[in-house]
Amino acid sequence: MSATPADAPSTNEPRIVLITGGSRGIGLACAERFKALGDHVAVTYNSSPPPEGFFGVKCDVTDTEEVDAAFSAVEAEFGGPVEILVSNAGVTRDTLLLRMSEDDFATVLDANLTASYRVTKRAARGMLKARKGRIVLMSSVVGLLGAPGQANYAASKAGLVGLARSLARELGSRGITVNVVAPGPVATDMTAALGEDRLADIVAAVPLERAATPDEIAGAVAFLASSDAAYITGAVIPVDGGLGMGH
Template identity: 85%
Template sequence: MTESTTGRVVLITGGSRGIGLACAHRFAAEGDRVAVTYNSSPPPDGFFGVKCDVTDTAKVDAAFAAVEEHFGGPVEVLVSNAGVTKDGLLLRMSEDDFATVLDANLTASYRVTKRAAKAMLKARSGRIILMSSVVGMLGQAGQSNYSASKAGLVGFARSLARELGSRSITVNVVAPGPVETDMTAALSDDQLAGITAAVPLARMATPDEIAGVVSFLAGPDAAYITGAVIPVDGGLGMGH
């Protein structure tokens, strides 16, 4: 991938694998200048990678500064994708496990969005896309912390859509269902069948299918869409 000198500056948190990496490839193919943050696994060659713990405000600020210096301009499209899980039934879930997931999934989105919004407000333009989950609408036993964090993104995004809209900044949420990842690739056929049994399309999504919707929300055809929650879940969460 060659780096464009005219494309938008795009930052994807958690962009070194899975959905985040698929988004990075999609934006790069469209001529954008793509940076990704990562925690443990660096991105493949062709992307500007910045190691960043999104639960640390100082490190978030340093990551943005590094991206701005590398590309010579501010972030114009932000995809807040980084997240963690620490599943467990309520009575067995520690307070630390609950707080850690909310910090990494919800409060981290506040950190990166706040940092990106500074330049977007000045430019009177910007696209912010937050990665939620069908679980944020449906709920899931053993995932009360994860579900709460993903549901919280909806209220956060819709509040910001109202707050930032007058400056032509859109804020939207993508809510994937089951997605083919390295983790699901290790599951047995019976386990995979159980995951997809409730999905009307009877399969998992590919990361590219999620990336396509993210790209659409960042593109010109979505200029009049803000505060929306776009499900990409094979029909699993319909009605919510």
């Protein structure tokens, strides 16, 4: 019996990787990790393009036509379909429920959850033909635990689990795995915006008593895209310092 399944991504040839929201934070760390592995890496961005060395595509993931155009640009650049998709782009509009407008709720759901539907649907087209692929959706420990003032964000991130597990069952027979990474607090611009006091309160609840680095999240993503993870699908991988254990 072969040690490496036939449908596992090759470790010898560069793979075509697309990371949404890949110009900074966790997305950029993922891009750098795959580049270090020798892969062809493309990232989408809205305002700030990625550093040199990555194929950047400006794309609003809430727009289906822009998503399709971004995939077409990546396919033309690298001469083949996306083999590894990391759906990472996301937004927050934190506020308490009674102050939360319908626009606050709908905008976060569209950018975090519906956008993942858009990009996975487009990626699946090439993956189904190739009969292989890796899809990783970036959720959050908040999607499992909940958090005051983040009903919209938590709902969007919890929804990714149901989306991933449904797609894992739907696409598994074609050698495509779909998994979720659920980070805890990570040292990024998004968490810095919470303020020092709020961030300190969150970190105090983490058994490891610190925030993660973006590269620690990227390590879990790279593992799920590797041949070692060929028999893992529909899983939620917590990278949260123990904050959400038991969920």
